[in-house]
Amino acid sequence: MTDKEYMALAISLAQKTIGQTSPNPAVGAVVVKDGRIVGLGTHLKAGEPHAEVHALHMAGENAKGSTIYVTLEPCSHFGKTPPCANLIIEKQVKRCVIASVDSNPIVTNNGIARLKEAGIDVEVGLLKEEAEALNPYFNFYQIYKRPFVTLKTATSLDGKIATYSGDSKWITGKEAREDVHKYRHEHDAILVGVGTVLADDPSLTCRVPNGGINPIRIILDTSLRTPKTAKVVTDNEAPTWIIVGSGVLDEKKQEFEKLGVKVIIIKEPTISISELLKTLGENGIQSLFVEGGAKVNGSFLEAKAFQQVITYIAPKLIGGSNAPTSFAGTGFENIKGVPLLKVKSVEKIGDDIKIVSLPKER
Numbered sequence: 334m335t336d337k338e339y340m341a342l343a344i345s346l347a348q349k350t351i352g353q354t355s356p357n358p359a360v361g362a363v364v365v366k367d368g369r370i371v372g373l374g375t376h377l378k379a380g381e382p383h384a385e386v387h388a389l390h391m392a393g394e395n396a397k398g399s400t401i402y403v404t405l406e407p408c409s410h411f412g413k414t415p416p417c418a419n420l421i422i423e424k425q426v427k428r429c430v431i432a433s434v435d436s437n438p439i440v441t442n443n444g445i446a447r448l449k450e451a452g453i454d455v456e457v458g459l460l461k462e463e464a465e466a467l468n469p470y471f472n473f474y475q476i477y478k479r480p481f482v483t484l485k486t487a488t489s490l491d492g493k494i495a496t497y498s499g500d501s502k503w504i505t506g507k508e509a510r511e512d513v514h515k516y517r518h519e520h521d522a523i524l525v526g527v528g529t530v531l532a533d534d535p536s537l538t539c540r541v542p543n544g545g546i547n548p549i550r551i552i553l554d555t556s557l558r559t560p561k562t563a564k565v566v567t568d569n570e571a572p573t574w575i576i577v578g579s580g581v582l583d584e585k586k587q588e589f590e591k592l593g594v595k596v597i598i599i600k601e602p603t604i605s606i607s608e609l610l611k612t613l614g615e616n617g618i619q620s621l622f623v624e625g626g627a628k629v630n631g632s633f634l635e636a637k638a639f640q641q642v643i644t645y646i647a648p649k650l651i652g653g654s655n656a657p658t659s660f661a662g663t664g665f666e667n668i669k670g671v672p673l674l675k676v677k678s679v680e681k682i683g684d685d686i687k688i689v690s691l692p693k694e695r
């Protein structure tokens with residue numbers, strides 16, 4: 334097998350762990366000695382051993398004189414676990430092929446330098462793009478210290494999210510709705526406005542066939558109107574955070590805290606998206622899945638605060654000038670001012686269409 338094939342194997346190992354390693358990245362490692370794979374590893378959970386540790390442990394004595402293929406630069410720091418670079422040196426690995434540099438500033442290039450200093454042959458950049466695509470949320474957070482935002486909408490062909498009477502169940506089909514749950518698994522947190530809680534009483538959990546990891550449920554609720562009987566308050570399925578404005582009294586905050594909800598007061602009477610994202614970043618949220626409704630979506634759009642847009646479109650025509658669309662608010666006055674996107678992929682999902690778009694650099 335070629336270097337590229339071994340690295341592709343390391344990437345495919347990591348791919349299956351996307352969504353379960355946060356706040357750590359998904360990483361895969363393959364150890365090869367004399368043309369045989371002698372160790373495989375992937376990081377499974379924050380706090381547990383890194384990919385290289387599992388792979389080298391499996392390789393045992395065979396680690397000496399081997400080549401290790403790793404999707405991310407081996408770490409150089411004492412975090413929750415000791416540095417992988419040290420272990421690679423200790424095990425007398427001969428060659429280390431790395432796909433991507435670690436974007437965590439305490440590691441960036443330090444792991445590579447340490448391996449080189451120890452006389453290990455180090456090569457960097459093989460399947461770099463594929464490896465970076467494993468961790469877009471982690472990488473974004475390392476740089477900006479606020480969450481990567483995915484905006485999700487599900488509409489009819491004419492862009493409606495409900496009929497004029499408010500009926501919305503269901504616009505997209507089963508397959509598209511199931512696909513949404515994969516994103517809930519992948520993201521640290523899901524965000525809706527209090528309007529959605531009042532209208533639908535959603536549980537906002539991740540329901541994929543073999544179970545999934547529930548995101549933290551975040552309710553944007555300036556005046557703390559969330560009912561104490563709402564599922565997100567009572568069901569104990571996942572943590573719930575309510576983000577409120579500066580007008581909310583401490584006593585009211587404490588009432589919710591007694592029910593196990595975390596209430597975060599933003600020091601603004603009306604919560605701005607930039608302050609919200611800053612606060613969520615400070616609270617360790619690396620990725621945020623925004624599921625609306627229209628008002629919340631409109632606020633994110635007007636703030637141009639998103640890194641990915643997922644649009645499901647059902648072949649239905651709802652019509653009606655009073656039937657809501659997925660982005661409310663004021664909107665933009667001129668086409669020149671609207672954020673431009675580029676389409677990354679278009680696919681048919683059940684009877685619906687799924688479009689993934691990313692902001693376009695101007």
Ligand code: AOF
Pocket residue numbers: 356357358359360361375376379380381382383384385405406407408411412413414415417435437440
């Ligand atoms: C690796 N291999 O498999 C992973 C790495 O707190 P710790 O000790 O778990 O360290 C977390 C940091 O280590 C994380 O922010 C990232 O920089 C790196 N992750 N490094 O060599 C791995 N998951």
Ligand code: ZN
Pocket residue numbers: 383384385407408409415416417418
């Ligand atoms: Zn490590």
